[in-house]
Amino acid sequence: MTADSHRPAPIVRTLPDLRALTRRWRDAGETIGVVPTMGALHQGHLSLARAARADCSRVIVTIFVNPRQFNNPEDLAAYPRTEDEDARKLAPIGVDAIYVPDGAQVYPEGFATTVSVTGLTGMLCGAHRPGHFDGMATVVAKLFLQTSADRAYFGQKDYQQLQVVTRMARDLDIPIEVVGCPTIREEDGLAMSSRNLLLSDRARIHAPVLHEVMAQMAADLRAGADVTTLRPAALARLDSAGFTGVDYLELRAAEGLALLERPDRPARLFAAAWLAGVRLIDNIAV
Numbered sequence: 001m002t003a004d005s006h007r008p009a010p011i012v013r014t015l016p017d018l019r020a021l022t023r024r025w026r027d028a029g030e031t032i033g034v035v036p037t038m039g040a041l042h043q044g045h046l047s048l049a050r051a052a053r054a055d056c057s058r059v060i061v062t063i064f065v066n067p068r069q070f071n072n073p074e075d076l077a078a079y080p081r082t083e084d085e086d087a088r089k090l091a092p093i094g095v096d097a098i099y100v101p102d103g104a105q106v107y108p109e110g111f112a113t114t115v116s117v118t119g120l121t122g123m124l125c126g127a128h129r130p131g132h133f134d135g136m137a138t139v140v141a142k143l144f145l146q147t148s149a150d151r152a153y154f155g156q157k158d159y160q161q162l163q164v165v166t167r168m169a170r171d172l173d174i175p176i177e178v179v180g181c182p183t184i185r186e187e188d189g190l191a192m193s194s195r196n197l198l199l200s201d202r203a204r205i206h207a208p209v210l211h212e213v214m215a216q217m218a219a220d221l222r223a224g225a226d227v228t229t230l231r232p233a234a235l236a237r238l239d240s241a242g243f244t245g246v247d248y249l250e251l252r253a254a255e256g257l258a259l260l261e262r263p264d265r266p267a268r269l270f271a272a273a274w275l276a277g278v279r280l281i282d283n284i285a286v
Contacts, residue, residue: 008087009061009095015105015146021097022060022148030057034149036140039063040080040194041089044184048153049093051181059095060147064106068135080197099147106142115141117164117171120257124160124270125281128247136161137168144174152176157183157191159268159283163257183282185211191282203276209241210273210280217249218269218286226261227251238273247272247279251286 012018025032033052037045045061052059063086070076087098114134120126121133144152152169154162166178184192189211190204199207213234220230231249238246252259254266263286270283 008091009098011083011087011098011100013100013102013105015101018060018097018099018146019148022058025058025096026148031151032056032058032060032147032149033151033153034143034147035059035061035095035153036143037061037063038065038079038194039086040082040197041086042184042192042194042196044155044157044192046089046093047184048155048181049090049095051179052151052153053093053095055179056151058097059093060097060099060149061090061095062099062101062143062147064099064101064139064143066106066135066139067103068107068138069129069132070135071129071131078198080194099143101146106139114138115168115172117168120160120164120167123257123259124248124250124252125272126160128272133161133164137164140165141168141172141174144169144176149176151179153179153181155183156180157193157282159270160257189215191280193280195278195280198278200276203242203278206241206243207275207280209238210243210271210275211282211284213237214249214269214271214282214284218284221251221263221267221269221286224262228261243273243275245274247274249273254285 033056035048035052049061065079067076115137116134117137126133154165156162162180169176169178188208190208217230217234234249235246249271251267251269254268260267267286268283269286272279272281
């Protein structure tokens with residue numbers, strides 16, 4: 001029996017309680033899917049929970065705002081925390097548990113280990129957010145082991161994160177399948193993100209320009225143009241739309257994230273840009 005889809009799933013706050021639950025599922029021969037999140041759930045997160053629900057006997061959604069992947073304390077403090085609303089959003093999907101650990105469950109006193117994935121973390125977001133991917137890989141490794149899940153579901157919006165998590169699980173022989181799911185977008189093309197809640201009404205109007213610029217660049221790249229030629233006009237359009245800075249606008253190989261000028265192999269176009277104090281990221285296949 002899966003969770004009753006008409007009531008919120010039980011919220012589990014301690015590791016012993018979580019392991020008691022998963023032990024029963026394991027003893028019954030059931031498969032477990034996990035959706036790691038930091039809360040403030042939107043339709044992108046919910047699409048991951050639905051994918052897990054379709055694939056697995058049991059589904060755990062984790063909610064933990066991980067301090068180790070924020071290099072700016074103000075960013076950590078401003079991150080939305082909406083546990084009750086998140087639980088209501090998950091109820092119709094029928095997840096079996098929501099794991100909401102506090103810091104002591106994840107980083108107990110004396111915790112001294114960091115998971116670092118080299119080769120995939122020195123560029124893109126890793127170049128602009130020092131320590132971010134070490135903090136992310138560390139907490140995800142712990143959540144994989146704490147939940148003992150068979151499959152983990154991540155969105156392709158955070159494509160670099162997806163690559164890092166996949167490599168980390170493979171390198172550490174964690175017996176879990178990492179499943180990448182499509183980016184979910186608003187009707188105007190803006191990639192869904194918890195950070196979108198921080199946009200002012202005026203900024204929200206201009207936010208979709210990022211995806212519009214990227215879609216045009218992708219079309220031109222497919223037609224034979226190179227990134228160096230296209231980038232100046234793209235940056236000018238973002239500037240005119242009110243974006244105050246662009247951390248990166250790059251074409252990289254879909255596997256391994258090598259920097260490219262033209263899509264001579266499966267590739268993705270990546271961007272991170274600032275609008276009204278909010279950092280928006282996106283990527284699309286080329």
